[in-house]
Amino acid sequence: MFWKTISLYHIFLIFGTSSGLAMDVRIDLQQPVAEKGPKFVGITVDTRYLVYGQMSALDLSSPKLHTLARALSPSYVRVGGTDADDMVFNATMNGWFNHTVGPSVLEKMWRLSQLAGWDLIFDLNVVVRKNGYWDPSNTREILKFFSQQGYVVDCFQLGNEPNVFEMKYNLTVSAQALAHDYLTLKSVLQEFPLYRNSCILGPEVTRITQTKTREYFIEFLKSGGAQALTAVGVHHYFCPGDPAVNLGFFTNGTLMDSLKEELDYLVSISRQYVPQLPVWLSETGTTFGSCPGTPDLDLTYINGFLWLDKLGLTSQSAVQHVNRQGFFSDLLDDNLDPRPEYYLTLLYKRLVQGAVFRVPTTTRNVRMYASCTNPDSYSKGALTVYVINIETIDVTLTLSEFKEQQLDLYMLTSGDPEDISSRSVALNGDELKMTGSELPPMPSRIVTGNSFTMAAKTFGFVVIPNANVPACRR
Incomplete structure (x- = not known):
């Protein structure tokens, strides 16, 4: 009994x-308090690997790469990040230069997802703007290329953390303007039969415990963004208050518990404004980006405490998918040797699936x-x-x-x-x-x-x- x-x-x-x-x-x-499928835990490939040449240099014939990538399947792979905001496509270019990529780069990205058995999420360039709104002309070129090649893309996103664009680019994109941009994206996708049913994931805001972020998120949904989305996607990282991060930061129960507040805000806002939509942490990790931290510690065994606890807390919530940042940085080193969190993530995927108690x-x-x-x-x-x-x-x-x-x-x-x-x-x-x-x-x-x-x-x-x-x- x-x-x-x-x-x-x-x-x-x-x-x-x-x-x-x-x-x-x-x-x-x-x-059971929740149910999680086999793709609950996914990964990310940061767009910087496309625009700075690492993707071009990647040896897709490497048996080691095949082993490491396939072991994390089935998964979503989110190709996105800060560099996606202004990455553009040039169909006549060979390779990459200055945030512009040619067909060979996107082809290699696609081939990686296929050999790994990953479902692709692709982040588009919302910082390319005209008259105050997103200019979709270059995205049409990307979609035309993808469509001609028969590349299935499960989900699209538009930009990365738009609520902090002022800090990143000295640019403000209001929640109302972003909602307009997402509606434009939805319309553009209808021009391509292969992508008419692709998921649209957004608005990709971060730090939802901050009042301004919540206000931005809600205004986006109220201004038409809700009609554009098929899933809600936000980001989360732990941000220490002290730049001198020490070992105690990674084993701090109070810090771990702070994620509950983040998840409560995310779920309550989503249920109020878009109750029919699934909710994702479409990019997440432990410490990253503008959060002060010590990268040397982020890549060691001790980082696993925060990551495993995040998986536990999100598994109990309404969040359906969690995409871990990032496959070629946090999970593997430059020699494609697994870091501690690769093995932790692999064990989680092998051992955890289904009803949550x-x-x-x-x-x-x-x-x-x-x-x-x-x-x-x-x-x-x-x-x-x-x-x-x-x-x-x-x-x-x-x-x-x-x-x-x-x-x-x-x-x-x-x-x-x-x-x-x-x-x-x-x-x-x-x-x-x-x-x-x-x-x-x-x-x-x-x-x-x-x-x-x-x-x-x-x-x-x-x-x-x-x-x-x-x-x-x-």
Whole structure:
């Protein structure tokens, strides 16, 4: 019999032991709070890789690239970013120059998405303007080229974070003007049969907890933007108040909880003005761009705490898709070697899919989320619990509902036990490294019973293969 929701006072128990903390974990399996599909987690390729030549230099025949890209499929790939705002297409150009790209660049971008099995989202150049409004003439040239080549584009966007254009370009595009621009985009897409049913995703604003951003977002929807969209897309990054970011920033439970406010604003505004539309975090990560931060820390093991918790919080919300920034920067290094967050993202996609459940016993410093397990990896009915321990001591967790069950543990720790900001990551104690073009094996550590211990400042996944959860058998 599955546990039913009762008072948190009666079911929550956490106490000290000689070796750390112990928690009795309870999961409300009666009523899922959300449902997430296989493409819940997607990725991005920043437009700067098109306009500064990296895409042109990319070796699409690389077996290593094939392995790394295909492993994250099925996914959406959002090709966009700040450089998309003023990128233009020249059908007679060979290659790229000064934010102008030729056919070979767009062809290579398309071929990458195809070899990876990714569905394409393409961001267009809203900063190209005439008489106060977006000038779609160059976009027509892009769409003509795409259409002639038979390139299917699942979604289009118009610009990147328009609410901060004044800071980026000394340019103001009002919410009313942007709504007009999106309606123009919708009309332009109707000129091309291949794109008449493509999704339009926007308005791509960022920092929705700020009053001015919310006002911009609402005004855009009220001014006609709602009629242009088929999905709501916004961005989110954590912004530290102090430019001198330290390790504590990445394991700060209060900061992690701040995402709840962001999601509440996003969902409440969307439900009020466009209740029929799905909601996306169409570009997101941890720290980036104008937010002060330390890039060296952003690319290490410790960054995984913020990323995994973001996936947990968004999985419980109405957000349908989350696109991680960015495949060729945050997830892979310049040699196409996976960073720690690549392996974390890969494990998430392999292990998490379907109904999402509430875990009332989660705390600020021991954060837990639960979902059905991806049926491509385990039999239907399996349950995955993922845990983030930001305590400074070990925590022993007991899954009381699953006595004498097999637990498959996928615990991720720093590749260097003495350095939580290591650029490598270990799974169940073994450092993860590719061998040539092959990903490393990523087996679980199997324990019998219903208890396991997590080391301080670690995170990971627990699969209960024989949980037999009704919502996960569908």
